[in-house]
Amino acid sequence: MSSQAADPLYDLAIIGGGINGCGIARDAAGRGVSVLLLEKGDLAQGTSSASTKLIHGGLRYLEHYEFGLVRESLSERERLWKIAPHIIHPLRFVLPWVPGLRPRWLLRLGLFLYDHIGGRRALPPTQSIDLRRHPAGAPLKPGFGRGYVYSDGWVDDARLVILNARDAADRGASIHTRTEVMRLERAGEYWTIHARRASGETGRFRARIVVNATGPSVLDLLARADVPINREIRLVRGSHIVVSRLFDHDCAYFFQLPDGRIFFAIPYERDFTLIGTTDSDHHGSLDHVAASAQEVAYLCDGANRYFARAIAPADVIWTYAGVRPLVDDGSGKPEAATRGYRLDLQDGEGEARMLNVLGGKITTYRRLAVEAVDRLKPFLPSLSGKDWTAGAPLPGGDFPMTGLADLLSGLARDYPFLDRGEVDRIGRAYGTAARRWLGDARRLDDLGIHFGHGLTQAEAHYLMTREWARTARDILWRRTKLGLRFDADQSARLSRWMEERP
Template structure:
């Protein structure tokens, strides 16, 4: 009988961006929500993106106009609710003779500028690379380019902040709590996870690449075929000093980005390779492909020996029969079970990080047809994520104010404000010196911050802190990482 187990209105399976977004929206409408994640929040696909909020300029070539329009309309909404972890970025698209003609690229950019309701972001310009700062790192044969706008986002922090806001609104968030059994029990679902049993009136399957595994656990036959596509990225020491990013076209028809990353690095990606199982990591071929692509454009040759870090994620795409993986749709579909099937199940197929908020709102509105606990209309378009309650262009002023309030943390002020926004002041409230922040783990990471991450952001290991809550893993030595992990295991493993 379900009465013996904790009963929730909604159980969300999957602690990626879609699952956390749905949990946040539903909790904000009054539902009793349980969020279950098998590992750490954003430990899969949602922390392995190209870190962009964008419409997907190349999707126009595949005639996905509705997806591009929806994505572009979300850009400025996300800037407004998360100005600490998202900000505008200008992208340089060099003209490559023999590939897409200039008129076609310009027409695509004109459409890109106008179909999404752009207000804050600058429009497209043509530039002379021989005179523009973005031309200096490039080979001299690239003389003309377009510059257009999109946005950067800290993808893993976007996930965590959605989970934090969901919890602040009453949701229960369980990490490292894998679902091992899922079964309908009358009007409820019985869920076994992490050695416990829960009951829920409805379940959302937002497990990303594991979406079909969850359906199998619940003895539900999928009505969509999925295509798992691996996208890999490489990080090298910075190739340029200006703030512009690059959008490059290759002779095989693919594109890739080179983006300023964590102040001292350049992020290059991504690949699109069908993933048939095995380790989710960049192959030697993918690394070589990205290095060779970068070397086509930059004066400085990029080789695999220059790579300081790689990461790879598996994108759970709807299999639409596309021949090449990069042509598979990045759209999403929501499948709501029929009323006569018993307890409600909503399955999320596909999706991309840019559209997560809209997807979550649509999902909750579908569930509202079945769950009386869900009250009110969509609210997430205007509600700031934790720490994001300041002006879109106010991060620099906030950083200066933080550095003045905590001068002993001035060297870390940029990172702290970009991670926590206004919450950074609460984390260090009352601290007058580094001695008040506890142990110093290096590179501006203090015990006070680590304790905040454990208490408020579900961090339990050095990897959680160094690669998802921050990217300090790029700077920490192996010995420093071990010391942090030992501290966390001693303090928070219970």
């Protein structure tokens, strides 16, 4: 960062390196706009890496009459699968019918709508199953009979953020992580942005338009800009737990609870099961969001209503939580608050403009980005073209949406020293870009230091130079999920190696 006199004037400064900020950066950079993105921590460090990892329409939103949101979300499922078939894949969900909860006719009606209002083409339709005979019934307690199987998608949420940022940078965007915005000042028709790096270095940036995509910190940034806002934000915490694998098949579960809430149990990282989420109003700090003991117990109790193998908080290997910045629509319960988004444009005559992003969900991030950039088009003379992101693959996703098995087979053939689990992890994380750092390696030693569980020096170097990783936690919990497998000594060794890099 340098003095103001030497700073370029960007068309667009995006504050926030979550999915919405990185999605907007990608869309705008691809339309010829000069883009700056500032993130105070690591990319996807907050809410965008703390989702339930689903690309889905939101079946439960139908009972809150959110038909438009569900339709938009469903229409995005296959588009996102097509542009990122390495990190997004179809997933079948088993929904047991439970007497005394939602009636069977209501489930059938909801699933019929789910199949037909979103333009489903490649995903298989809903089926009725007998859980006494279906493989998905085997891990459940006795007594479950009728059930349904429907389609949605799974996503590596943190990698989705990072790949959007990588593509934005490849198209000219300037991405600055660990750069906190301290103050924003209007200087006529542009903004002066005062920022500070984690190192303590300070500096200034200039931009014609600021996009406030800071998620749950949206109101805090407005305070730093001395800008009023008329919207109310509801902060809702969603918590998840990860336990050892509870079932061997490839389906996920959609479970109902007597209090009207729902939760998912999802196959995760081959050896684990992910269970979530809760919905609790959040009133604490946004810097260290964590699942409470009550939430962990709630999720364990919910799972124990269905699975034959009981789990307790002591069985939980990892917990994580994120705060969703939802538009406050006056809903009584947190789970009923809308997951839709709002874009508030402040465009006073002769003043620098600001666009505030409120709400949203990971499935609709691309549509939100398109709408945000289109909204700013009258003020961006350099902007050209229309929605292009629906057809352009994200980095590593330039292969057919049904071609993941072939991609994995090719990696296994060309790098026979990798075991099956390593091929699966690498292929699903990097897609065709895996060969950029695997290169001509013929044995594991060709990839440099082996830190454990398949992570090598070549991969870590790639993550530092191409994906903005700066700490071991960036690599182990966001770029990969190897934190589930690394012990303290392995993590420390990786950290020391990274600290020694220039």
